[in-house]
């Protein structure tokens with residue numbers, strides 16, 4: 001089946017965080033939202049059909065994960081990423097962010113430390129801080145338009161006896177790196193050597209551009225599998241975030257038991273009936289849609305890069321290897337934090353994410369979402385071009 005990603009489908013009035021928040025708050029329907037990390041595309045047709053069929057049953061009582069559900073997750077990891085997992089390793093949670101919080105609470109004692117690699121997804125900071133731990137930055141290095149891990153700094157930070165966990169973002173939001181086998185191996189071995197558990201957030205792992213290769217962190221060997229925890233979800237891949245279902249993969253039985261205890265004590269042992277149906281269907285029948293999506297996102301990315309290069313050269317696109325959230329270096333505009341936000345939101349009328357929300361290393365950057373029909377992307381970039389042009393006067 002051929003999907004039409006060019007088709008604009010209105011999300012307004014669906015209690016949509018991305019579109020409705022700004023309409024409601026500002027009464028300003030002219031704002032074009034290109035921020036929060038979901039897509040303006042309907043999910044694969046088989047998923048909607050399965051949800052409609054489930055809804056027709058009319059009874060939505062308590063739900064449990066079936067063997068068929070677990071099998072669909074195992075099958076996806078195997079077929080898509082050549083990563084062998086066992087059904088019993090899978091813990092279902094209502095999202096990756098709740099899982100990160102529970103993981104910190106389970107494995108990091110109050111006052112201990114969690115390493116993160118900013119600029120990085122904001123809830124990584126709060127997963128530590130909201131759970132009485134401290135986040136310790138191992139900032140990425142930015143040189144020649146590319147971000148790299150800083151292994152010298154990592155070695156330094158790993159000497160800290162209070163450091164118990166490292167949250168890895170693989171692929172990385174917002175800088176778009178899809179970490180290589182070598183980078184992951186070096187990172188993982190150093191953490192292993194120092195007894196630091198790695199929690200690898202791989203929610204963007206299915207979304208890599210043509211020619212790039214995603215490596216699940218735990219697929220790199222038995223020691224990585226047994227000592228670490230991997231967060232996965234169909235939510236970014238198939239645009240199902242509102243169904244709040246993710247799969248946390250924990251191979252070690254003792255670690256899994258401890259995590260499940262927290263899950264139950266937080267009252268989060270239940271599962272959303274629709275999330276289960278959508279996940280299983282997406283993993284079994286969504287691949288054709290995903291292949292077409294990746295091509296479409298690749299074309300959107302090319303359009304974005306060409307437009308900035310040719311028409312808005314003051315803003316530099318950090319070329320991503322994965323994710324549809326694109327990191328923009330706006331520092332050459334010479335604007336401070338509030339002037340940059342004002343330029344995008346008030347002058348251009350587009351809502352992007354401010355770079356500083358990803359840590360101080362993001363100051364002067366913005367993050368733009370390109371998972372939208374081309375017409376919206378074209379309009380958003382035209383608005384930014386016109387706004388930047390006003391700076392010259």
Ligand SMILES: Cc1ncc(COP(=O)(O)O)c(C=O)c1O
Pocket residue numbers: 037094095096097098121169173201203204233235241246
């Ligand atoms: C790296 C990363 N982890 C987690 C999430 C959100 O996960 P969830 O909606 O499952 O809580 C996002 C959303 O943008 C993300 O970028």
